[in-house]
Amino acid sequence: MHKLKKLLNVGTERRLRNAIATVHQFAEDIIRSRMEDRRRMEEKADRREEEVDLLSRFFDIENVSAEFLRDIVISFILAGRDTTSSALTWFFWLLSRSPDVEERILEEFRAVRARNGKNAGDDIYSFEELREMQYLQAAISEAMRLHPPVAVDTKDCLTDDVLPDGHVIKKGWFVTYITYAMGRMENIWGKDCREFRPERWLDSDGSGGNAAAVCRQESPFKYPVFHAGPRICLGKEMAYIQMKSIAATVLERFRMDVLNRDSCPEELLSLTLRMKGGLPVRVRPRNAAATDERSI
Numbered sequence: 001m002h003k004l005k006k007l008l009n010v011g012t013e014r015r016l017r018n019a020i021a022t023v024h025q026f027a028e029d030i031i032r033s034r035m036e037d038r039r040r041m042e043e044k045a046d047r048r049e050e051e052v053d054l055l056s057r058f059f060d061i062e063n064v065s066a067e068f069l070r071d072i073v074i075s076f077i078l079a080g081r082d083t084t085s086s087a088l089t090w091f092f093w094l095l096s097r098s099p100d101v102e103e104r105i106l107e108e109f110r111a112v113r114a115r116n117g118k119n120a121g122d123d124i125y126s127f128e129e130l131r132e133m134q135y136l137q138a139a140i141s142e143a144m145r146l147h148p149p150v151a152v153d154t155k156d157c158l159t160d161d162v163l164p165d166g167h168v169i170k171k172g173w174f175v176t177y178i179t180y181a182m183g184r185m186e187n188i189w190g191k192d193c194r195e196f197r198p199e200r201w202l203d204s205d206g207s208g209g210n211a212a213a214v215c216r217q218e219s220p221f222k223y224p225v226f227h228a229g230p231r232i233c234l235g236k237e238m239a240y241i242q243m244k245s246i247a248a249t250v251l252e253r254f255r256m257d258v259l260n261r262d263s264c265p266e267e268l269l270s271l272t273l274r275m276k277g278g279l280p281v282r283v284r285p286r287n288a289a290a291t292d293e294r295s296i
């Protein structure tokens, strides 16, 4: 039926075609506006290397086509936006139920600020300072173990194959792995697999302000949150930097009181694992009176 609908451009196929056109237009507008910025900067001879953004770097590829640029923009928006926001939503919810974890994260901020001769709230954290935040890295990794942004992933087999464990796969079959289930399996993560325990990621337990504790890099085949093998997520490092930067900036300045934190939010499985209804929170500046607050 869908082939007929496509030929006649009716029903769901018509809606799909219109939706694709909207997405393409959105991406093309971003490219046009970036190209104009770049032209203006070049006219003013004001193009500093460190200010060249990711998209502009693709402009420099020889014979790059308009379609290629458009698809790059769409890939990065689809792959990089909903994933990190899903991870942070679940992270903030888990944190609201684990005040001891939050306190350890705040302790880490204080230690990083002190090491770099700064005070809380001075300016946003530098790339190097974010790297030093190994406990925060562990807490975010642990949140994504329990609530992976890409909870289910499916591959289409191009030729007959045999998996390492001997399973035969035929051309055209779909193979699905469920990252969500793998993150909660006792034989992978141990008896406390359902607990939110960032310490499981640290090479030493790091308690008592031990700055040497390092967040372990798990095998992607044990922790396929970013997929594994040759098609592993290209934005993994960028994703950690973004998430740590947002978590650090928000948590250092604000207290996030999650409303209904004792009820478990409903999970919505789409391309990413979303939280039904979002995460309503009451925000107030740290160290401010309880009355000075906003709900969002």
Ligand code: HEM
Pocket (backbone or CB within 6 Å): 075, 076, 079, 080, 081, 083, 084, 087, 148, 149, 150, 153, 154, 224, 225, 226, 227, 230, 231, 232, 233, 234, 235, 236, 238, 239
């Ligand atoms: C918490 C955040 C993120 C998670 C959990 C995540 C997860 C994943 C997963 C599971 C895949 C494999 C999809 C598949 O092949 O079926 C993937 C691919 C990809 N991701 Fe991410 N991602 C995240 C953030 C980002 C960011 C921020 C970017 C870029 C700005 C990005 C760019 C990409 C790209 C380009 C691919 C395709 C790689 C390829 O097919 O060779 N991702 N990601």
